[in-house]
Amino acid sequence: MALNYLAPAPYAAFVTRNGAFQADANALISNVGAGPQALDLVESGCVPLAFNPFANFRNLIDGGDFSINPFQRNIPGLAAGGVIATPIGAAPGYFADRFFAAGAASSAILMAAVADTSVAGFNQSLKVSRQTGNTSSATINFGQVIETFDSLRCQGQTVTLSFWAKAGASYSGRALTAQVITGSGVNQSAASLLAGTWTTPSSVVSIAQALTPNMTRYQLTGVVPAAATQLAALMSFTPGGTAGADDSISINGVQLEIGPRASPFERLDAQVVLEICQRYAWAIPEPAAGVVIGAGANIGAAAQLIYVATPVQLLKAPTVIVAAGSFKTMQAGAAASTTIAPGATHTPNAISINGNSAGTTGQATLLQGGGGSGWIIASADF
CATH class of the missing domain: 2.40.30 (Elongation Factor Tu (Ef-tu); domain 3)
Structure with missing residues (x-):
């Protein structure tokens, strides 16, 4: 029986007693035979996958591939040149389907669909930025609230949030904070999440990640409380000074899954993603x-x-x-x-x-x- 493993890093190479292996861009090693070579990979830090990494619907995030996210609001009257026309302030606003952004009344948050082929398999990313010239230092939040019916499967489970991200040329923010937040309510809102008024809210895992100008995949892992009935993936950064022309963060391949480590990004048919997003x-x-x-x-x-x-x-x-x-x-x-x-x-x-x-x-x-x-x-x- 062929086994699959996740290596500590993409393209990592290993020599075992029964052959050599190299991980792919997703850190996946496939078709490993049982026996000494499998044991050698584990001893080298590789993690066995107990499921088919190519099975669909592992990802609880909707539209996390911004190449096929419908961006339904990217239409005349609501957007120009792929950028939301009216900047977002304190109230959560949407541009990429299912992903909200919000800050303070003084914020001027823009969301955009931008061409980006820096990661194989994607041709477009979501850019979240301050409008040029804005001076607000209020924290900028963006993320996704997951429906209760989809959240229930995570009760008591170890989950991993992963994503690719990079900083814009004039990014003024500090480290990007990424969190998985849980609550015990039913389909509570993004506004309530940001206000901290979800029922029994809890950040099950949080990291502060310094970004580079290059698209890099990051991941964080935590355990969901057994009584949790709602989850959210939330990313935040705090800008400073006056916004330059590219005071932004770009993200792609957002994935939240059950498991102790990020698996290869799940690919869905574009029509399936459209219909999932149109539920909301x-x-x-x-x-x-x-x-x-x-x-x-x-x-x-x-x-x-x-x-x-x-x-x-x-x-x-x-x-x-x-x-x-x-x-x-x-x-x-x-x-x-x-x-x-x-x-x-x-x-x-x-x-x-x-x-x-x-x-x-x-x-x-x-x-x-x-x-x-x-x-x-x-x-x-x-």
């Missing part, structure tokens, strides 16, 4: 003129109620926010300009949108794009 948020950028996104009826002389089905079932009935852009309603074969607003009720399977163009009560209507920069976001995230 769904963004609809305004389409071209005439493209229909929903159907409904006139519920008054100048009022429409539009039904829009979600692509997957969301975690819960979402909060819906909109930007009117150039959306139009189509009634009796004619398109009419309309403002739009969230409807009064939503379910995990459908949202409602209100319009206000003139029409005939009881008449059917369609909601369609006008080629502008409007959008609709249904969020069930934390």
Whole structure:
């Protein structure tokens, strides 16, 4: 039977009594036979893997590969040039799907999808930065809150958080603090996490890691309390002085798994990642003129109620926010300009949108794009 081992470092080489081995870029050594060579690898510091390192769904983090993270908010009206348009302050904000950032009211945090091929297997990273010229020294936090149903499997288990990270050219922060935090509540929010008001919060492991300008993989390991019902991966840094043009940290390959050591990064199909992320948020950028996104009826002389089905079932009935852009309603074969607003009720399977163009009560209507920069976001995230 062939065995798999994790070496102390990527590309580490070993000579055993029955052959030589070299780890790959993920520190993985594969196809080791039982016997003296396996014992020699263990004595050299290699750790046996008791599971298939290529089996899917080891990683509890959603969208941690920023090459295939959907970045649903990277659309006109919300972003420009791959960078979130409105800087984030004290309230947690999202750009890469499932990853929030937050600081203080004086912070001006930007999140961006940036080209980055420095680690084989990735072509894009998430960059978290201060806006150029910002002088806030408030701590910048970014991370992900994990759903209770996904957290339960970790109760009483040793878990490892791993990620690649590097510092920007004008990074002003001190060491990057990385933590795995647990709580005993159910699906509590990112805002509550940062405020320290999760039910019985506990940092099961924390490191302060100095970063270099080169993408490097880091890992930290701790034991989750047996009563934990919620987990979060949180990274933080404290900037100083006035932000330069690249006062940033870039990250990729974020992975949280059960086990005493980081395994090779788990690869998922892009469509699977999209559908997982859409359980928590769904963004609809305004389409071209005439493209229909929903159907409904006139519920008054100048009022429409539009039904829009979600692509997957969301975690819960979402909060819906909109930007009117150039959306139009189509009634009796004619398109009419309309403002739009969230409807009064939503379910995990459908949202409602209100319009206000003139029409005939009881008449059917369609909601369609006008080629502008409007959008609709249904969020069930934390």
